[in-house]
Each structure stands twice: as structure tokens, then as C-alpha cells.
Amino acid sequence: MAGAPSLISFPVRRGERQLVAPARPTPYGFKMLSDIDDQDVLRFYRSGIFFYRGNAPRAGLDPVKVIRSALAEALVHFHPLAGRLRELQPTRKLVVECTGEGVVFVEADADVRMDDLGDSLAPPVPCYDKLLCEPESPTAVVVDRPLIYFQVTRLRCGGFIFGFQICHCMADGTGIVQFLTALTEFARGVPGAPTVRPVWERELFMAGWPPEITYDHQEYAPLPDRGKDMAIPGDDVFAHHAFFFGPSEIAAIRSQAPPALRSATSRFDLVGAFMWRCRTAALRFDPDDLVRLSLFVERARSGTGAAGRCRRLCRRPFGYALQLLLEAKARASQEGYVQSVASFNAARRRPPFPKARTYLISDVTQAGLLAVDFGWGRPLYGGPATIMLATFHLEGRNEAGDAGILVPMRLPAPAMEGLKQQVRKELTAYGAIENDGDKINSNLVPGPVLAKL
Incomplete structure (x- = not known):
């Protein structure tokens, strides 16, 4: 896969912000968010761009x-998205007031052609700050504000870019794609749209009273020495790089798994454990430092975590990291786990989600982002505009056209160079790429792109 010329800059002329309300009157009322939806870690606007x-x-x-x-038309059916979040005191509980006020919409024009952007788009996409309405940030005020911001930018070639930012408390990846699917059905004139009707049912993830915590939620436990986090170094220059894992790379990683796990382990599990190991080694933590992997579980909107000492994670065989990841996923799928997360958040008044020495990953390869079709066909790219705290596994293809997993990463520049070297080293040892002196047939998308934060 060729690297995107992400340093390209082009002018974008934006129109005035407009509020788009539902096409017809919608019910007024209040809808309670669940005890998982209103976590502080979800109080920001998640971007998507196509x-x-x-x-x-x-x-x-x-x-x-x-x-x-x-x-x-879509907002008639998804009318809570046209409302506003309110915060109940003293608990800070979030509810949606279904006011029907609408969402923000901006039309824009860019003096650029699609071919100028290259054929390997990955986060951060070119000029994302001009293609989105709001500044990208891992935190934001979400109360008393529109819940979605849209911008449609026409290009000189007749193509266009569709960007949005949605309050993450309102939807996970699956929910976002459900709304976008309805939106595209109306755009294409599909009879009877939306074909899948939205259902609220947030009460499924509400804590009982008193809250009953039945699991040990180590993903919320703060790590010691939080300041020792080389991934958040202050004013350092950050590098962005996209790693591609095609059939040969995934097969090579799978060969390193314990025999009993090889056939049943998913691509997400293999690549997630592999990159956790490589990332930990590249960041050069002290051998006894505890490092964490956090997995965000779609639909349940909860996280689960694994933790290990740096020395063990980096020096033991690959199967050690894989086993930690699989055990974390198994916990999250056990009966009552999600309800326990809801109770934990309710009882602790939405505790902060620790991020120090933590690799946060989320799989959106099955979300259907590349099927979002407004009538102009499938997008060249569909996914997050930038990478902030979490790393996403995205659908992607290499230069040969092989389908695989694209893993865009964001790290301080020296650590990113170390990560690229570590990935090469591991894949070479596994036999996935050839080591020809200084010429390594690497799986890396060419880059990186440097940006000051």
C-alpha cells in the first residue's frame, strides 16, 4: 500500500454553520443514558471521515x-441525536433532552482533486482540521451542545469528503454505522428506509440498586508511577505511521502462537498482541514497569484490560502476550460482566479511565465503514480522521491489492522509529519479510508524518 501524502495542504472554503433539524416533528422527552454510556472517558467527539x-x-x-x-429524514427516526445532553446533579448523570433542535451542518469546497491525495489514505488524513467542524481532542464538553457535527466538502474532480464528529456517549462504532447506514439509504432513495429501525434500550446497561460489582475491574486500577509514560511526553514531536498486516504477516504471527490457540485466534487478537509487545519494547519502559492493554468492546461499550511486566512481555515468547489478551476478552464475555462494569461506574461515580502506560485498541474492521455509500459508490477511505488515545484496527489493502488490517499509530518520533524497527525485527524473525541487508521488504506503509501537537 502506497503512503498517503499527508503533508499536502489545500485551501478549504467553508460556509456558515447551519442547524439541520428533523424533517418532521419528533417526540419531546428525556432519555437516560446507561451507566456505561456516560463514563468520563467517552465524553468527547469521535471523528469519522469518508x-x-x-x-x-x-x-x-x-x-x-x-x-x-x-x-x-434520518433524524426523524434517530431523533435523540437532534437533542442535547443534560447533566443531573449531584451525580453528573447524563440524560438526553429530546428537543429536536438539530445537528450542525457545514458545506464546504476544497481546491484539490482526489488524485492529489494519493491512494493510501490513513489517519491523520490530509488537512483533517479543515475537513471537520470542531478541533480534534480526546476530551470535550458535551453537555448543552449539538451531538453531531457534519461537514461535506466538494472537490474539484466531482468527488467529495464527508466528515463528522459525534458525541461518543451516544454511540459506539456499531451504533454510528447503523445511523450512517440509515442516512445513506435516504440519500440513495431506498424505499422504506431506514431498513433497520433504531432501538434505545439503554436500560440494559443500567446498574441495579444497590450496585452489584461481581468482577475485579483491573482496567480502572491506576498504575503506579503514572508520570513514567513515554507515550505522553509533553511537547515532543509526534509521528504517525500506518502498519499493514496482510495474509503473509498474519500467517507468520499465527505461527508463533501456541499450537492450541492457532486455529481459533482471530486476526484482531494476533495483531493486537503483536503490536502491544512491539510498542512496549519501542517505548523502552523499565523492565519492572507494569504496562497495560485495554480493549474496547463494541456494542457493550465497555472496556477490559490485561497487564504484565515489561520484562516478561518483551522477553517471553509471543504466546505470553497473546494469552493475556485472550484472558481479558474471555472475562468481558462472561455472564454479568457488562452489568458489573455498569455497577462499578455507578458506585464509583464514573471513575477516570487510566491511560498511563496503556495501549488502547479497538477493532472496527467488521463495522462496515467501507460499505457507507451515499450513491457515489464505496469510499476510498472510511474511518477516524486522526488517532488520539486509541488505536483502531481498520480494513486496508497493500500495494498488491491484498486485503488486511491497517493499524495507524501515533507516538513520539523517536519511539515511532523504534517501533518500526521492532516490527521489522519481529516479522523478519517470523519469516514474514525478507531481510536483505539495508533493503527490507517491509509491510510498513511509507511514512512517517510529523506533526506538532
């Missing part, structure tokens, strides 16, 4: 008008 080429049969249509009209 790049579309021009389509000859749609040449006479303006994507701005098509999407704005479809949005008003």
Missing part, C-alpha cells in the same frame, strides 16, 4: 444537498 470519487451517473447531483436532505 473520501468519495466523482460518479458519472450522479454528476448532476450536489452531494451537499443530497446529504443535508437525507440527514433531516
Whole structure:
């Protein structure tokens, strides 16, 4: 897969912000968020961005008008998204007031063609700060604000870029794609849209009274010496790089798993454990430092975690890291675990989610992002605009056209160089890539891109 020229800059002319309300009156009322939805770690706006080429049969249509009209229709069915979050005191419990006020919509034009952007788009996408309405941040005020911000940017070639930022308390990846699917159905004129009707049912993840905590939620336990986190070094220059894992790389990693686990272990598990090991080694923590892996479980909107000493994680065989990850996933799938997370958050008044020495990963390869079609065909890229705290596993292809997993990473520049070397070293040892002196046939997407935070 060729690297995206992410340093490219181009002018974007934005129109005034508009509020798009539901096309017809919607019910007024209050809807309670669950005791998982309103965690502090979810109180920010998650970005998504999609790049579309021009389509000859749609040449006479303006994507701005098509999407704005479809949005008003979709909000009739997803009307809580047109409301505002309120915070109940003294518990800071979030509820949605279904006011029908609407969401923010911006139309824009960019003096650039799709071909100018390259064929290997990955976070951070070019000029993301001009293609999204709001600044990207891992934290934000979400109370008394619109719940979604949209921007549709026309390109000189007839293509367009669709960007959005949605309050993460309202939806996970699966919920976001459900809403986008409905939106695209209205844009394409699908009869009877939306074909899948939204259901609230947040009460399924509400804590009982008194809250009953039945599991040890180590993912919320603060790590000692939080200041020793080389991934958050203050004013250092950060590097972004996308790693691609195709069939040969995944097969090589799978060969390193214990025989009993090889056939049943998913690609996400293999790549997640592999990159946790490599990332830990690249950040050069002290041997006895405790490092953590946190997995965000879609649909349940809860996290689960694994932890290990740096020395053991880096020096023991790959199967050690894989086993820790699999045990964490197994805990999260046990009966009553999600309800225990809800009770934990309710009883502790939404404790902070520790991030020091933690690798946060989320799998969106099965979310259907590349199926989001407004009538112009499948997007060239669909996924997050940037990488902030969490690392996403995305659908991707290499230069040969092989389908695989794209893992965009964000680290301080020296650590990123170390990570690239560590990935090469491990994959070479596993036989996935050839070591020809200084010429390594690597799986890395060319880069990196440096940016000051």
C-alpha cells in the first residue's frame, strides 16, 4: 500500500454553520443514558471521515444537498441525536433532552482533486482540521451542545469528503454505522428506509440498586508511577505511521502462537498482541514497569484490560502476550460482566479511565465503514480522521491489492522509529519479510508524518 501524502495542504472554503433539524416533528422527552454510556472517558467527539470519487451517473447531483436532505429524514427516526445532553446533579448523570433542535451542518469546497491525495489514505488524513467542524481532542464538553457535527466538502474532480464528529456517549462504532447506514439509504432513495429501525434500550446497561460489582475491574486500577509514560511526553514531536498486516504477516504471527490457540485466534487478537509487545519494547519502559492493554468492546461499550511486566512481555515468547489478551476478552464475555462494569461506574461515580502506560485498541474492521455509500459508490477511505488515545484496527489493502488490517499509530518520533524497527525485527524473525541487508521488504506503509501537537 502506497503512503498517503499527508503533508499536502489545500485551501478549504467553508460556509456558515447551519442547524439541520428533523424533517418532521419528533417526540419531546428525556432519555437516560446507561451507566456505561456516560463514563468520563467517552465524553468527547469521535471523528469519522469518508473520501468519495466523482460518479458519472450522479454528476448532476450536489452531494451537499443530497446529504443535508437525507440527514433531516434520518433524524426523524434517530431523533435523540437532534437533542442535547443534560447533566443531573449531584451525580453528573447524563440524560438526553429530546428537543429536536438539530445537528450542525457545514458545506464546504476544497481546491484539490482526489488524485492529489494519493491512494493510501490513513489517519491523520490530509488537512483533517479543515475537513471537520470542531478541533480534534480526546476530551470535550458535551453537555448543552449539538451531538453531531457534519461537514461535506466538494472537490474539484466531482468527488467529495464527508466528515463528522459525534458525541461518543451516544454511540459506539456499531451504533454510528447503523445511523450512517440509515442516512445513506435516504440519500440513495431506498424505499422504506431506514431498513433497520433504531432501538434505545439503554436500560440494559443500567446498574441495579444497590450496585452489584461481581468482577475485579483491573482496567480502572491506576498504575503506579503514572508520570513514567513515554507515550505522553509533553511537547515532543509526534509521528504517525500506518502498519499493514496482510495474509503473509498474519500467517507468520499465527505461527508463533501456541499450537492450541492457532486455529481459533482471530486476526484482531494476533495483531493486537503483536503490536502491544512491539510498542512496549519501542517505548523502552523499565523492565519492572507494569504496562497495560485495554480493549474496547463494541456494542457493550465497555472496556477490559490485561497487564504484565515489561520484562516478561518483551522477553517471553509471543504466546505470553497473546494469552493475556485472550484472558481479558474471555472475562468481558462472561455472564454479568457488562452489568458489573455498569455497577462499578455507578458506585464509583464514573471513575477516570487510566491511560498511563496503556495501549488502547479497538477493532472496527467488521463495522462496515467501507460499505457507507451515499450513491457515489464505496469510499476510498472510511474511518477516524486522526488517532488520539486509541488505536483502531481498520480494513486496508497493500500495494498488491491484498486485503488486511491497517493499524495507524501515533507516538513520539523517536519511539515511532523504534517501533518500526521492532516490527521489522519481529516479522523478519517470523519469516514474514525478507531481510536483505539495508533493503527490507517491509509491510510498513511509507511514512512517517510529523506533526506538532
